[in-house]
Amino acid sequence: MTDLVPGRLLGAGDIRRMAAELDLRPTKQLGQNFVHDGNTVRRIVAAAGLRSTDHVLEVGPGLGSLTLGLLDAAAAVTAVEIDPRLAGLLPATVRDHHPTRAAALRVVEADALQVTGALLHRTGDDLPAPAEPTALVANLPYNIAVPVILHLLAELPTLRSIMVMVQAEVADRLAAGPGSRTYGSPSVKLAWYGTAKRAGSVPRAIFWPVPGVDSALVAVDVHPHRRTDDRAAVFAVVDAAFAQRRKTLRSALSVWAGSAPTAERILRAADVDPGARGETLTVDDYARIAQARADLDASVETE
Known part of the structure; x- marks a missing residue:
């Protein structure tokens, strides 16, 4: 210019x-x-x-x-x-x-x-x-x-x-x-x-x-380098968590995960407290939850 x-x-x-x-x-x-x-x-x-x-x-x-x-x-x-x-x-x-x-x-x-x-x-x-x-x-x-x-x-x-x-x-x-x-x-x-x-x-x-x-x-x-997480999967967890933001994640993610026990299993695999609420988590926490769900689904498919 x-x-x-x-x-x-x-x-x-x-x-x-x-x-x-x-x-x-x-x-x-x-x-x-x-x-x-x-x-x-x-x-x-x-x-x-x-x-x-x-x-x-x-x-x-x-x-x-x-x-x-x-x-x-x-x-x-x-x-x-x-x-x-x-x-x-x-x-x-x-x-x-x-x-x-x-x-x-x-x-x-x-x-x-x-x-x-x-x-x-x-x-x-x-x-x-x-x-x-x-x-x-x-x-x-x-x-x-x-x-x-x-x-x-x-x-x-x-x-x-x-x-x-x-x-x-x-x-x-x-x-x-x-x-x-x-x-x-x-x-x-x-x-x-x-x-x-x-x-x-x-x-x-x-x-x-x-x-x-x-x-x-x-x-x-x-961010100068784009994240490599599955954006759609991460955003799906975010939407589920905040749709019922007053509930614990174990409860709020129950439909997304298929059941409350499965939600708890995924959350623990992601090193996230199932008793926490969505507004306390960072985007990295949500990314780990999405990856834990993907890992669980992959393990079920190979059984």
Whole structure:
């Protein structure tokens, strides 16, 4: 990236004018709350720790507030937008506000939960290098934040970092550690991919329309080497344990294992207390339980 001149970020007046031109009425269904504060955009971009060679994936760019800031810091931005009106307007917004970086943007009109590596690299698109997304930076729709993060981590193994703005309660769950009141299946599943932490709060006033909930930033350092555990098997244990989180693991995993005695046998083989509860276990504990189940199944097959 050779351009060092920052683009002009969007302000509150820009946001309202653009929305009026599109006859856009933000909907809760699509989680449309648009950032109109330039200082917040700069804060998010700085906190993301982007390199000039990074290819950023942005989900839900909306009217382009964060997109313009990302184009100042990264080699390329691929923006995934489900609303066709917003997807169609974004390239023009970048040309108007940051013309020297317009070629570094590609817009993909799609549902983020349907994004795959193949979709991002379909033939015919002229995407600046590097082609593989290395960072996810986004103001995520609150109602689908967790599924989107986990889906993209599963589909895009080149991601090395994440910086997302989500509902404050979701941020607490994603960054929670074992034993915390907010620790749950999203916490464990995200820990399978990397280390998450809360990266600060975001005031409601920087959005239009103003949301009815508080927001926060979550940063994730993705493990440089992917785990070799059977992800589906590990996540199945996690889901079973937290489906009945108030019960002991011996009881909570009884259906998953086939019976309570079998669950206890598996737990003891994994060096996990059958009387413990799911919220006290680390992702490594869950991986050992899944492996113990696999070993048990293999031994039964050979008998």
